[in-house]
Amino acid sequence: MRIVWFRQDLRCQDHPALSEAAQKGEVLPLYILNDTHPGKWVMGEASRLWLHHSLKALSDSFNGHLAFYKGDPLNILPQLIKETGAEGVYWNRCYEPWAITRDKKLKEHLKKEGLDVQSFNGSLLWEPWETTKGDGTPYKVFTPFYKTSCLKGEPPRTPLPKPTLTCAPLPPSSLTLNAIDLLPKKPWGKEVFSGWEPGEAGAEKRWEIFLKEGLKGYKVGRDLPAQAHVSRLSPHLHFGEISPHQLWADVSKIEEGHDTNHFLSELGWREFSHNLLYHFPSLPEKNLQxxxxxxxxxxxxxxxxxxxxxxxxxxxxxxxxxxxxxxxxxxxxxxxxxxxxxxxxxxxxxxxxxxxxxxxxxxxxxxxxxxxxxxxxxxxxxxxxxxxxxxxxxxxxxxxxxxxxxxxxxxxxxxxxxxxxxxxxxxxxxxxxxxxxxxxxxxxxxxxxxxxxxxxxxxxxxxxxxx
Incomplete structure (x- = not known):
């Protein structure tokens, strides 16, 4: 049995870690709410509200077989492995500075224990270390980054299908979704979900609507806030309810034009931002200039x-x-x-x-x-x-x-x-x-x-x- 540790990849379609684990036998889907990392970047109220509903949707897709924990993954995962007898842990990579440090430490520890530990790219079209200049230094200007490293580099991989899997029983120590306490204490948020549907199904619906109604005229219309020419996919992308590989693949099948090219370049901006954070981990706090x-x-x-x-x-x-x-x-x-x-x-x-x-x-x-x-x-x-x-x-x-x-x-x-x-x-x-x-x-x-x-x-x- 393999544990698949979900983080910012709350979906089943095009999920490299889940697909790989499903081929090895039983899978225990896991989510750990971690409010223990250093610094001020614990999730805000809006993110926690969205996450609660997104996790509910993900748990439903596993017929309730999503295990919930709260605390430091460095402590929780080794204990869970002992409790369940899991042979390995798979996850898709995160790129926040603290996540990189934590995941590296965790992988080294678990591998020393003889466990099968693997990480995958489920969130970006290209890894940040794959899109540097010829001399190995990171880009600081978007246009050459996009035109050279993205458009002229290796094309993004083909999205993976939803895997067929057998879920392991929930361990006795698993919490409920309500027990990890994500919902805001203040009244804000009760009506804020009008027009939103967190989760993989909601992301796919939003994407289908945009392809039919918003993509044509996107380049000009995206600047007009009263019009429906933006995808409104950003929350779904952040929480990984839909894969950027799916978006890139779907748009690449459409006849090339100003609108499709501009939409792909916006995905490129997302990649550029993650590259900057990876290469300049002080980005949230220090001026680059x-x-x-x-x-x-x-x-x-x-x-x-x-x-x-x-x-x-x-x-x-x-x-x-x-x-x-x-x-x-x-x-x-x-x-x-x-x-x-x-x-x-x-x-x-x-x-x-x-x-x-x-x-x-x-x-x-x-x-x-x-x-x-x-x-x-x-x-x-x-x-x-x-x-x-x-x-x-x-x-x-x-x-x-x-x-x-x-x-x-x-x-x-x-x-x-x-x-x-x-x-x-x-x-x-x-x-x-x-x-x-x-x-x-x-x-x-x-x-x-x-x-x-x-x-x-x-x-x-x-x-x-x-x-």
Whole structure:
């Protein structure tokens, strides 16, 4: 009997560890909730909520034969092997720094005990050590990484079919899903699942809908938050409910065009982020561009709270932040807009945004979250230049021209005309009265001046350039 240790691969289709173990005999599927690793990166509330429901779906697919434990895998797995008499442990690799260290230590220990221990690639199209430059150093710019290492390298493997397997009986020490205590204690989350279906079946449904309704027009439509041209697969991908190999294979069968090429390049961005985390394990905490260590960030709890809750006085920013809290998700265009506003208009550290997203996003992923916040902050790899500052007024007018997205999440402005929707402070009193809005009461006045805050940010950037 082999133990298959599930982590961020909560599926049966295209699961290398499960497929290999199924060929050796009985399988004991296992999940260990590990809140013991060092550092601050214990799962946030949204991730825990999603994980609970995803594990329920995975357990159902094994007819309840998924064993649950809570604690340090370095202690739990050796004890479980003694209890069950397992001959080996198989898993798919994770790429967070602490996971790499732990898994290496665990593999060495179990192999010394004479166990069959194997790890596989179930999460990435290419291993990070396979996509380096010719001299063995990692890429820091996306385009050559994607065009050279991805498109011109070995193509991704063919997805594996769902294996036929026999599950071993649950060991007596196994806990229940409820006993590992994932569900949030606060009321948040009761209605947040509207439109979401965690688990492998939900991921496959989401993917089928996107292929039929969203892929055509994706390149342009993905920038319009009111339209259904994004896949919304990021939580499913993070928890491994669907394999990137399946996505790549399915899209590669479709006639090549701007939309298919752009979607594949977005999978490439995901690979790039994981490569950065693998080669630069301090990515979540340290600026890749060291000159930003001298940047003079502000500390202002009131400004931060206004941003977190969607009360900045800039409707397009507020719509994005409210979408995040209401749904556990934020459209990609909005992530760039709200990120730029936090870092470059409020001059608050990108760590503040990173931490809030970590707690609120269903798709909170260490590699994607860290790389993306460094990108928007101008301090990371292939980063947007610091002087590129998104204007939330013009961004709203360009990407939400009818205001459908903004009015959905900022309903107090629903009756305001398109002309003033993204700049309500400019509306004449009679227009505000007709819309039933008293600024400062029904909707906040802007918490910063866009022009002045932009100039302040650019001046701060010039200071770190001069040193």
């Amino acid at each position: 060291e000159k930003f260590d001298r940047f003079q960030w502000k500390k202002d709890p009131k400004l931060l709270k206004a941003w977190q809750t969607g009360h900045t006085g800039y409707p397009f920013v507020d719509a994005g932040m409210r979408e995040l809290y209401a749904t556990g998700y934020m459209h990609n265009r909005m992530r760039m807009v709200v990120g730029s506003f936090l870092v470059k208009n409020l001059l608050l550290h990108w760590h503040e945004g990173e931490a809030w997203f970590w707690d609120c996003l269903f798709d909170a992923d260490l590699a994607n979250n860290s790389a993306s916040w460094q990108w928007i902050g101008g301090c990371g790899a292939d980063a947007a230049p610091y002087f590129r500052i998104f204007n939330p007024i013009t961004q709203g007018e360009k990407f939400d021209p009818q205001g459908d997205y903004t009015r959905k999440y900022v309903p107090e402005l629903a009756k305001l005309s398109d002309k003033y929707l993204f700049r309500p402070w400019e509306a004449p009193e009679e227009i505000l009265e007709q819309a039933g809005i008293v600024l400062g009461k029904d909707y906040p006045l802007p918490i910063v001046d866009l022009k002045a805050s932009r100039e302040e940010a650019l001046a701060a950037f010039e200071r770190i350039k001069e040193k």
